[in-house]
Amino acid sequence: MPSFGKGIKSGPTVANVLITKRETRLDLSVHKKPNHSDRYLRYDSYNHPIVKNSVAYSLVDRAFLVGSSDFELKAELDYIRDVLIGNGYPQKVIDKVIFRRKMSGITKNFAPKIEDDKPFLSLPYIKGITAILSSKLTKLGFKVFFPSGRTISSFLNKGKDKITSDPPGVYEIPCSCGDTYIGRTMRPLNHRLKEHADSIDACLKKTKLKEEDNFSALAHHIFENPSHSINFDQAQLIAIVPQLLKQKIREALEIAKNKPAINKDNGEFHISEIWEPITHKLKTHKKLHPFPKGPISLRSTRTAAINASAKIRAMAQQ
Numbered sequence: 001m002p003s004f005g006k007g008i009k010s011g012p013t014v015a016n017v018l019i020t021k022r023e024t025r026l027d028l029s030v031h032k033k034p035n036h037s038d039r040y041l042r043y044d045s046y047n048h049p050i051v052k053n054s055v056a057y058s059l060v061d062r063a064f065l066v067g068s069s070d071f072e073l074k075a076e077l078d079y080i081r082d083v084l085i086g087n088g089y090p091q092k093v094i095d096k097v098i099f100r101r102k103m104s105g106i107t108k109n110f111a112p113k114i115e116d117d118k119p120f121l122s123l124p125y126i127k128g129i130t131a132i133l134s135s136k137l138t139k140l141g142f143k144v145f146f147p148s149g150r151t152i153s154s155f156l157n158k159g160k161d162k163i164t165s166d167p168p169g170v171y172e173i174p175c176s177c178g179d180t181y182i183g184r185t186m187r188p189l190n191h192r193l194k195e196h197a198d199s200i201d202a203c204l205k206k207t208k209l210k211e212e213d214n215f216s217a218l219a220h221h222i223f224e225n226p227s228h229s230i231n232f233d234q235a236q237l238i239a240i241v242p243q244l245l246k247q248k249i250r251e252a253l254e255i256a257k258n259k260p261a262i263n264k265d266n267g268e269f270h271i272s273e274i275w276e277p278i279t280h281k282l283k284t285h286k287k288l289h290p291f292p293k294g295p296i297s298l299r300s301t302r303t304a305a306i307n308a309s310a311k312i313r314a315m316a317q318q
């Protein structure tokens with residue numbers, strides 16, 4: 001047990017609550033580390049107003065919940081006013097938040113209302129659009145969240161060297177005819193290209209393709225156009241995306257945007273047509289990561305295609 005001397009003395013802190021002994025009682029107040037920067041999400045930052053207001057609400061709520069006396073509460077609210085004004089918050093916004101919390105009768109038994117039966121949706125903040133969209137979605141029964149924007153730290157290196165020399169992502173492979181194929185891989189691009197090449201080789205050994213053969217779209221393209229050749233040496237990673245779900249979404253978006261003629265489907269992730277008008281805004285990084293010169297065999301393509309073509313013609317004449 002911590003011991004206290006006579007008179008006022010600050011004692012221990014528990015979960016950011018400072019316990020202070022006065023003559024006959026223990027007072028609770030919000031503990032702030034001496035080196036606290038007093039910096040919060042600025043009011044003039046590009047974030048949804050709800051996100052910025054939530055900063056004020058969380059500070060004010062904590063003051064009401066922790067302060068054990070009117071004296072402690074007033075001191076904390078004065079501190080919050082100063083700090084929020086220092087972070088660009090208008091006085092009337094701060095006063096409104098404090099007034100609302102006073103009127104709501106917030107007590108120590110206060111617990112946030114959890115509406116977990118509603119589906120959640122997280123919307124990025126776009127001024128003028130997000131407010132309209134979130135109001136319509138709320139009416140449709142969604143619980144809408146607004147993540148705060150990217151911070152400087154989110155752009156900085158996390159100390160882990162995640163980008164390998166052959167990272168996973170979305171790639172594009174051109175054919176000699178000018179058509180392209182867009183695919184995705186969680187493994188090194190080299191491995192995936194070799195699988196495509198093997199699929200083309202296996203496909204060209206057939207005289208007729210059956211549905212169950214399961215050859216890649218590239219193999220089908222070469223089978224149907226034996227004089228074409230796939231330019232594996234010009235394959236590019238057009239987006240480095242190591243996370244599986246994000247990669248599937250990116251693949252579908254790149255297909256929706258670039259409409260590669262060789263692809264037989266739109267990828268594994270369905271992108272609604274309503275996004276079509278804005279898919280062109282997606283930045284496709286051509287030459288982001290050129291084909292890594294590795295041990296891949298390029299024995300497929302033109303030679304195999306020409307041989308197969310001759311074989312097919314010979315068989316057809318028999």
Ligand SMILES: [Zn+2]
Binds near residue numbers: 225
């Ligand atoms: Zn072609």
